[in-house]
Each structure stands twice: as structure tokens, then as C-alpha cells.
Amino acid sequence: MVAEAKIMCPQNVEVFAKGMNVREVEDVVASISPKSFDPSRPLEFVSPAAALISxxxxxxxxxxxxxxxxxxxxxxxxxxxxxxxxxxxxxxxxxxxxxxxxxxxxxxxxxxxxxxxxxxxxxxxxxxxxxxxxxxxxxxxxxxxxxxxxxxxxxxxxxxxxxxxxxxxxxxxxxxxxxxxxxxxxxxxxxxxxxxxxxxxxxxxxxxxxxxxxxxxxxxxxxxxxxxxxxxxxxxxxxxxxxxxxxxxxxxxxxxxxxxxxxxxxxxxxxxxxxxxxxxxxxxxxxxxxxxxxxxxxxxxxxxxxxxxxxxxxxxxxxxxxxxxxxxxxxxxxxxxxxxxxxxxxxxxxxxxxxxxxREPLSPPRERRFRCCSLSAEALCSLRSLLDTSG
Incomplete structure (x- = not known):
């Protein structure tokens, strides 16, 4: 029986990583990571050229x-x-x-x-x-x-x-x-x-x-x-x-x-x-x-x-x-x-x-949801080894 570990991913999906190497895990996580979003970012206004009054x-x-x-x-x-x-x-x-x-x-x-x-x-x-x-x-x-x-x-x-x-x-x-x-x-x-x-x-x-x-x-x-x-x-x-x-x-x-x-x-x-x-x-x-x-x-x-x-x-x-x-x-x-x-x-x-x-904010803050992603023992060991090497 293969042991598994869990990694929290800020996304509304589950990823099963049995038998995957570290680079494959990184690719999957990168593909599901949400794009950066700043709810306080102001609305853009028209350019000066387009703003000339008619x-x-x-x-x-x-x-x-x-x-x-x-x-x-x-x-x-x-x-x-x-x-x-x-x-x-x-x-x-x-x-x-x-x-x-x-x-x-x-x-x-x-x-x-x-x-x-x-x-x-x-x-x-x-x-x-x-x-x-x-x-x-x-x-x-x-x-x-x-x-x-x-x-x-x-x-x-x-x-x-x-x-x-x-x-x-x-x-x-x-x-x-x-x-x-x-x-x-x-x-x-x-x-x-x-x-x-x-x-x-x-x-x-x-x-x-x-x-x-x-x-x-x-x-x-x-x-x-x-x-x-x-x-x-x-x-x-x-x-x-x-x-x-x-x-x-x-x-x-x-x-x-x-x-x-x-x-x-x-x-x-x-x-x-x-x-x-x-x-x-x-x-x-x-x-x-x-x-x-x-x-x-x-x-x-x-x-x-x-x-x-x-x-x-x-x-x-x-x-x-x-x-x-x-x-x-x-x-x-x-x-x-x-x-x-x-x-x-x-x-x-x-x-x-x-x-x-x-007033209400321009856009409501995006709620962060976490789901479990499973890694095999082999993938987990590879990840730990990579982190130790980086350290």
C-alpha cells in the first residue's frame, strides 16, 4: 500500500499526485494557482487622447x-x-x-x-x-x-x-x-x-x-x-x-x-x-x-x-x-x-x-478555498530532498 501525504492548494479542485515527480507536482500546482487579484485596484480611466471632449x-x-x-x-x-x-x-x-x-x-x-x-x-x-x-x-x-x-x-x-x-x-x-x-x-x-x-x-x-x-x-x-x-x-x-x-x-x-x-x-x-x-x-x-x-x-x-x-x-x-x-x-x-x-x-x-x-468596495474580496492534494511517498521524499538542498 502506497503512503500518501496532503498539500493544501488554494484552489477549488483536487489534485492526486501519486507516482509524480517533484517537477510534475510543481507544474500541476502552477497550473491551478489562481491569478493574482487585488480587490482594491482602482478602475482604469480612459487615456488623455481618448478623453478629449467632443x-x-x-x-x-x-x-x-x-x-x-x-x-x-x-x-x-x-x-x-x-x-x-x-x-x-x-x-x-x-x-x-x-x-x-x-x-x-x-x-x-x-x-x-x-x-x-x-x-x-x-x-x-x-x-x-x-x-x-x-x-x-x-x-x-x-x-x-x-x-x-x-x-x-x-x-x-x-x-x-x-x-x-x-x-x-x-x-x-x-x-x-x-x-x-x-x-x-x-x-x-x-x-x-x-x-x-x-x-x-x-x-x-x-x-x-x-x-x-x-x-x-x-x-x-x-x-x-x-x-x-x-x-x-x-x-x-x-x-x-x-x-x-x-x-x-x-x-x-x-x-x-x-x-x-x-x-x-x-x-x-x-x-x-x-x-x-x-x-x-x-x-x-x-x-x-x-x-x-x-x-x-x-x-x-x-x-x-x-x-x-x-x-x-x-x-x-x-x-x-x-x-x-x-x-x-x-x-x-x-x-x-x-x-x-x-x-x-x-x-x-x-x-x-x-x-x-x-459604500460597497469596488469588488468583494475573493474567498480562498482549500482542497487536499495527495502525493505519493516517493514524490514526498523527492520534494523534501529538494527543499533540504535549497536550504
Missing amino acids: NSQPDVKPADKVSDLAPEPADLRFFPRLRSGSFADIGPRRYMEDEHILIDDLSSHLGSLFSFPTPSAFYGVFDGHGGPEAAAYVRKNVMRLLFDDVNFPRASEVNKIFSEELENTLRKAFHQVDLALADDCSVSSSSGTTALTAMIFGRLLMVANTGDCRAVLCRKGEAIDMSQDHRPIYPSERKRVEELGGYVDDGYLNGVLSVSRALGDWDMKFPRGSASPLIAEPEFCRMDLTEEDEFLIIGCDGIWDVMSSQHAVSLVRRGLRRHDDPEQCAKDLVMEALRLNTFDNLTVIVVCFSSLDQ
Whole structure:
């Protein structure tokens, strides 16, 4: 009767090695050893060349085309836990014309006079042009203009009425800011700014956009655009511009401005009350957040000129898996845009909806299973002899 010994193999199979020599045993074990697997390895993002943005952006799913935006019943229990970080850099420009604002707890910031659903937050990016005056004015006065000078809705819960009132209030506030820029003598008539704001009340995310800043939502690693860039070359904007007496020359509105919507720029707008090719009217996108929504990126066009929405989402997602720091992720995005040779100022806000320990890992750890492998006495002796020799 042949004696046998057992060797533990990390594989879900049994190997019987009676009568086999050591090299044969090694070959069998090597053939059944699992490939190395690191469950913490981040998702790869697209290469810089493939990440250059195009008008069609095939790798991004627009919010109005997502089929599963309506929350499931289980999502009714979900409320985001907000934390944010930002980073700004002058880039290759001589002057910094960007401004931004981030408030993770709007109720505490405004005081007891306002009653909002929990959580409540306000974020904004203002990309100036023709000088820094317009963007700086908006940053300094946006809270007063938004919450004091208009009838901002107050409610303890989010419903359809609150959402509609919020949209109407934001629309009115954008126009109020535009008129205020015309009246303030410290702001040049040739100075203007784009503006993108994002508000969160409970599970409601409301984005208002005028210009070419962009907000991008990450849902399970997939980029979802929450705003549409307002550029004169886009068919809908070009049609509106030309119907109102403007023209597009080499991608620029009236040969001057690279956006078709902005606050300020009163040297390019018709007198008050007249329809103008350049308008301050914002577009809106609203969504109920779910447990699948991980974070929101808000950035000026200096970011999106050189990378796609999906590129940015993948970069931030990988960073959060490493260090869970939204401010560092914002900085990483700016550094990536500089590496890709952006030619503009750079400003980014990253808003996380939960902490890292609340989310599932990218891939669950692989369970290691052990089975017995049998060796004959002769093979065992050969193996021992080999090990002794090596020792």
C-alpha cells in the first residue's frame, strides 16, 4: 500500500499526485494557482487622447435620457451625507477670473429664519471673462441676491410644489444678478461671467446653469451630465442667436464671446426689456439622489476643454477609493487638466454624498478555498530532498 501525504492548494479542485515527480507536482500546482487579484485596484480611466471632449460625448449619459432616474422605494430612506472640497488655479492665464462658493450646511449658514429640508447645501462656480469684476461681484453678493432679494421658498420637506418654486426662484435670481451687474458702476460693461449653481435639499439635486461650466454626477461609476454647455456653435443655441439678430463667427457669438449665455456683458446685450442674442436665462436639471449616486463634480470650462465627463468621474472615483478626500480629488482634476495643456483658469468642486465606509468596495474580496492534494511517498521524499538542498 502506497503512503500518501496532503498539500493544501488554494484552489477549488483536487489534485492526486501519486507516482509524480517533484517537477510534475510543481507544474500541476502552477497550473491551478489562481491569478493574482487585488480587490482594491482602482478602475482604469480612459487615456488623455481618448478623453478629449467632443460635441457628442458618447461616453456620457445625459440626465434626461437616464431610464432609472426615478428612485426605487428603498431609496426613499436614503439621504446624502454631504462633504465637499474645492481647488482653483490660475493656469496659463495672466489673471484669475474664476470664483466659487461651497456651503455644505445651508440652514446653519443662513440661520433660523430659513427652514429647509435636511440636508441643505449650496455650491456655485462663476467663470469670469473680460476682467474679474463680474465674477467677483456675483461671488460677493450671490447669497444676498438669492435669499434676501427674491422670495426663496421655505419648506420642511421636498415635494413637487417646492421643486417648482425653487426653479422659479433661481430663474428670477439669475436675472436679478444680471440686472445688478448693469447697475453697479464698479463692474465694467464688458465684464461678464458664466454661472452654475447646484442646490441640494433632502434628496433633491437642482442644477441651474448659464454658460459653459458643467456639473457631472457619478452614478455607480458612470458619468451623467447635469448641465448643457451653452456655446454658440451648438444647433439650438445658434438658431436662437441668429433669430435674434446675432451671428456666429468661428465659434464665437458676434465674433467676440465663446458662450451664448452669460451674466453681465452689457456691452453685447440689447437695452433692458429687449430680446438679445446673449441672454442670462438659466437651464435647469433636477434629480432625486439615490444610494447609487456617489458624488458631483462642478467645474469651469478649463477642465472640460481637455477632458470628458467620464474621464473626470473615473479620476475622482479612483482618488476617493485611495484617500476619501474630495479636496484632494478636486486638486487632482486641476493637475490633470494642466497636464493635458488646458489654456484657461481652473476651478473644481467635488461634492460627496456619503463616506467611503458607507459604500460597497469596488469588488468583494475573493474567498480562498482549500482542497487536499495527495502525493505519493516517493514524490514526498523527492520534494523534501529538494527543499533540504535549497536550504
